[in-house]
Structures are given as C-alpha cells and as structure tokens.
Amino acid sequence: MLDFSRADERRQWNSKKWTRFAHDVLPLPVADMDCAVAEPIQAALEARVAHGIFGYDHPPGDAMAVLIAHFAREYDWTVDPAWIVPVAGVVPAQFAANRAFSRGPGSVVAPNPVYHSFPRVPGISGDHALGVPMVTDEAGRDVLDADAFEEALRAPDHAGVALLCNPHNPGGAAYREAELQRIADACAAHDTVMVSDEIWADLVLDPVAHVPMAKVSPQWGVSILAGTKTWNIAGLPLAFVVIPNPELRARFIKATLGYPEITNLAWHASVAAYRDGGPWRAHLLQHLRDQRARIQAFVDARPGLSMPRLEATYLAWIDCRALNRASLHGDCVAAGVGPDDGAAYGLPGYLRFNFACSSDLLDEALVRFAGVIDEA
Ligand SMILES: Cc1ncc(COP(=O)(O)O)c(C=O)c1O
Structure with a gap:
C-alpha cells in the first residue's frame, strides 16, 4: 500500500x-515523505485534472461534513462547521493569526526550538518572538517549560498572543490534556490568544489521542489543522483553522483578506484524504x-x-x-x-x-x- x-x-x-x-x-x-499518495487522493486529483478547466470552484460539497466527521472520530471533538476557516497553508495561517490577535508591538510567546516559521511570524506585526525553552519530563519527552511559559506571559510588553506546536517539531512530544489545560489557563489569566499549530495531529505514533487546543479552550484557543503532512500533499496547501470564539474568528478572517484562493486541486486532495485515506x-x-x-x-x-x-x-x-x-x-x-x-x-x-x-x-x-x- x-x-x-x-x-x-x-x-x-x-x-x-x-x-x-x-x-x-x-x-x-x-518534512515531506518519499511515498506516493493514497490511491483515493491520486484518483480524485486525476478526475479533477481530466476535466481540464481550472476556474474558480466552490469546495467539494461534502468538505465540511468530511472534516467534522474526522474531528469527531479522531479527537472526540464536536465542531460546528461555522468555526472552520480554510486558509492556503499553515504558515500563512500563523501569520494571519499573529496580525489578527496581537495588541503589540510587543513580545509573542513561542517555544524554542521550534519549526522555523514560528520565530519569524511575530515580526510581520512589529512584534518579536519571546522563546520559551523546552524541558525533558520524567518520561523523556521534550515539552514546553510551563513555568517559563507563565513567566513569559507576565512580560510587561507581551502582545497577547502565544504560539504552540502540538505535536512538537522538532522533538515529537504530543501534549496531554492536563498539560494543555495548564497552558490554556495561563493564557486565560493573561488575556492571551493561544494559537496552536497542529499540522502533525494525525501522525501520533504512540497510543495517545491528539487533543486540539481549541477543544480545551474554546474561548482562547485557535487550532490550525491540516491533512498535508499526514497524506503527503504539502505541495497542495490547505489548512483548517478552527476558532470557536466568534469574536476571534471575525478578527482572524479579516486578517486573511487578500489571501489567495485555495486551489481546486488542494481541495480535492485534502477532502479525499480525510474521507478515504x-x-x-x-x-x-x-x-x-x-x-x-x-x-x-x-x-x-x-x-x-x-x-x-x-x-x-x-x-x-x-x-x-x-x-x-x-x-x-x-x-x-x-x-x-x-x-x-x-x-x-x-x-x-x-x-x-x-x-x-x-x-x-x-x-x-x-x-x-x-x-x-x-x-x-
Ligand atoms: C509545525 C509545522 N508547521 C507548519 C509547517 C508548514 O506548513 P505549510 O506548508 O502548510 O505552510 C510545517 C512543515 O514542516 C511544520 O512542521
């Protein structure tokens, strides 16, 4: 296979x-894989390419239902389709989130080390990243230092945005609900929006469930999910930004104005992946x-x-x-x-x-x- x-x-x-x-x-x-995509993804792409006309399409009709079924099955999470904002890529979503939620210019709290986009994201709004170290826990996992995180939120210039990578790249920790709850509580105490990059959510190798931040904290949490890593379709970028809080969602959508249309091939690849992959x-x-x-x-x-x-x-x-x-x-x-x-x-x-x-x-x-x- x-x-x-x-x-x-x-x-x-x-x-x-x-x-x-x-x-x-x-x-x-x-971070991409050397294997060909799943057969249903290849078939969906070939069918769409065979049509030969690549104008502006709506997403496939079952897109939201397919996503919601995945979130329910994999994360035991009931998501209202209205909460989901599709964006052409996880990194563009990170940038939009920072622009939407920063009350800076000031410091944006982010783990360190982490995927290279994180420290760059705050710069776009005149903010700067305040790196929070990772610590090795008793099980040998490298996780965010929760004490240092809380301390960083107390910085006088902090911009009201924190970034998390769950599962974490590099290191591979998948955060447990209690760990996320502590982070979410700290964010709530400091009026901070928690933007959680969950692009690796469906590649947890240990028998632990992925826990989305926006499930733990519907008020302050923003979860960025995508099928692009799991199904090896990163060249067809599409991210799903789940924001239960309507006020935060409106600000986020405004920050994505002018973002490129999601390509019809990206839609077909991701929907086939979640549905049949x-x-x-x-x-x-x-x-x-x-x-x-x-x-x-x-x-x-x-x-x-x-x-x-x-x-x-x-x-x-x-x-x-x-x-x-x-x-x-x-x-x-x-x-x-x-x-x-x-x-x-x-x-x-x-x-x-x-x-x-x-x-x-x-x-x-x-x-x-x-x-x-x-x-x-
Ligand atoms: C944590 C993390 N976020 C984002 C990305 C890239 O996402 P995208 O290509 O959708 O912008 C990667 C790629 O490796 C990643 O590891």
Missing part, C-alpha cells in the same frame, strides 16, 4: 528535499513506528547520542552534542547522509532525520551515519 518506488524520480521534479544535497547524498531533510494512514503509521524503532535502537547503542521520546511526527531529533564534533553535519553530508542541521533551529550539535522514507534508504543512511560517528 505504501509505494516508495518512485522516490528517485523526485529529483527530476525539483523536490526541495531531493535537490538539497549532491546526487550521492541520501536526503533526509525537509484512513486505511492508507494506518499503514503509514505502522511503517513510521518500525522506522522509529530502527532509529531508537541505533541511538540506544551509542552513548554519545540521545533522543527525546518521539511520540509523534516522522522527524528524529538526535542530540549529538556529547560527540563534540563541530563539523558533524558537514561530515555527514560528505559521507553521503543528509539530515537537517540542528543549527537551523538554534541548536548546533543536534541533527534532525526525516525517516518518512523506505526502510532500505533509512538503513543505508544509518550505516553511513555510523561510519561518521563510530570512527572517531
């Missing part, structure tokens, strides 16, 4: 992941669990490496600082294995391996990585 056979062809289609490094380097950066997703999750186990075994066998408990995502965030190798990322690339450099997240000495590839590719990548670190 998962087809990795065409991964090599990605270079000729200018894949950012496959053109990042030279041809002889196995590419493991950039369940069995494919189940196979994917099993494959990713197997890949995670390979990486975990690799890390466990080497005292110089460690990794936070990866509950979700397909991004292994490996702490290699104990190796004391300033040129580690460059050495890896020279040896034919290309992860992301932790320095891009402000943490040199970490590497981020995207393991949403075939098991053969991962095995070879780990052999090459071992050649770099075991020789020293």
Whole structure:
C-alpha cells in the first residue's frame, strides 16, 4: 500500500528535499515523505485534472461534513462547521493569526526550538518572538517549560498572543490534556490568544489521542489543522483553522483578506484524504513506528547520542552534542547522509532525520551515519 518506488524520480521534479544535497547524498531533510499518495487522493486529483478547466470552484460539497466527521472520530471533538476557516497553508495561517490577535508591538510567546516559521511570524506585526525553552519530563519527552511559559506571559510588553506546536517539531512530544489545560489557563489569566499549530495531529505514533487546543479552550484557543503532512500533499496547501470564539474568528478572517484562493486541486486532495485515506494512514503509521524503532535502537547503542521520546511526527531529533564534533553535519553530508542541521533551529550539535522514507534508504543512511560517528 505504501509505494516508495518512485522516490528517485523526485529529483527530476525539483523536490526541495531531493535537490538539497549532491546526487550521492541520501536526503533526509525537509518534512515531506518519499511515498506516493493514497490511491483515493491520486484518483480524485486525476478526475479533477481530466476535466481540464481550472476556474474558480466552490469546495467539494461534502468538505465540511468530511472534516467534522474526522474531528469527531479522531479527537472526540464536536465542531460546528461555522468555526472552520480554510486558509492556503499553515504558515500563512500563523501569520494571519499573529496580525489578527496581537495588541503589540510587543513580545509573542513561542517555544524554542521550534519549526522555523514560528520565530519569524511575530515580526510581520512589529512584534518579536519571546522563546520559551523546552524541558525533558520524567518520561523523556521534550515539552514546553510551563513555568517559563507563565513567566513569559507576565512580560510587561507581551502582545497577547502565544504560539504552540502540538505535536512538537522538532522533538515529537504530543501534549496531554492536563498539560494543555495548564497552558490554556495561563493564557486565560493573561488575556492571551493561544494559537496552536497542529499540522502533525494525525501522525501520533504512540497510543495517545491528539487533543486540539481549541477543544480545551474554546474561548482562547485557535487550532490550525491540516491533512498535508499526514497524506503527503504539502505541495497542495490547505489548512483548517478552527476558532470557536466568534469574536476571534471575525478578527482572524479579516486578517486573511487578500489571501489567495485555495486551489481546486488542494481541495480535492485534502477532502479525499480525510474521507478515504484512513486505511492508507494506518499503514503509514505502522511503517513510521518500525522506522522509529530502527532509529531508537541505533541511538540506544551509542552513548554519545540521545533522543527525546518521539511520540509523534516522522522527524528524529538526535542530540549529538556529547560527540563534540563541530563539523558533524558537514561530515555527514560528505559521507553521503543528509539530515537537517540542528543549527537551523538554534541548536548546533543536534541533527534532525526525516525517516518518512523506505526502510532500505533509512538503513543505508544509518550505516553511513555510523561510519561518521563510530570512527572517531
Ligand atoms: C509545525 C509545522 N508547521 C507548519 C509547517 C508548514 O506548513 P505549510 O506548508 O502548510 O505552510 C510545517 C512543515 O514542516 C511544520 O512542521
């Protein structure tokens, strides 16, 4: 069901992941997957392309019903369709949210390290990101430091907006309801809108349910959801911003005025994914669990490496600082294995391996990585 056979062809289609490094380097950066999409998505796209006319369409008629069924089934969450604002991408939604909710210019609270858009988002409204560190809990998960978060909300210049990444990239923690409740309570106490990027929500590998922030806090929570990571359709951007509070929703919609039309192909791909992509997703999750186990075994066998408990995502965030190798990322690339450099997240000495590839590719990548670190 998962087809990795065409991964090599990605270079000729200018894949950012496959053109990042030279041809002889196995590419493991950039968060997309090397497998072809689920058959129902391919079929929906082919049907729409075959029509041959690409004017302005309404979304497919069942779009909202399909989404609402997914939210109910996966997150035990009853969502009113009126709460959902579609936007052409998660990052554009983050920017719109900051413009909509900032009462700055001032500080916008965001985790650190985190996906690279987060620290940039506040700048657009003249705000700046106030990074809150992650801490390792007793289960080995890297989660937001809740005390530091509450402290940051007390900053005199704070702009009334906080950003969260759940599940977290990089690190892979999936927040529990009690953790989210504490964050939400702090936001309520400080009149702060909590904007939660939940693009990884449907790629939780451990047996824990994803909990949307807007479910925990309908008054202050904004949940940005999308099918683009889970079903590998990031090139067809579409995010669903769920805002139960009507006043916040109106402000958000105003901030998206002038945003581009969502393409008809993006609509058809996402709706087919949520409607018919369940069995494919189940196979994917099993494959990713197997890949995670390979990486975990690799890390466990080497005292110089460690990794936070990866509950979700397909991004292994490996702490290699104990190796004391300033040129580690460059050495890896020279040896034919290309992860992301932790320095891009402000943490040199970490590497981020995207393991949403075939098991053969991962095995070879780990052999090459071992050649770099075991020789020293
Ligand atoms: C946490 C997070 N948010 C947003 C994105 C990108 O979202 P989009 O391409 O829809 O803007 C990524 C991509 O890796 C991500 O990891």
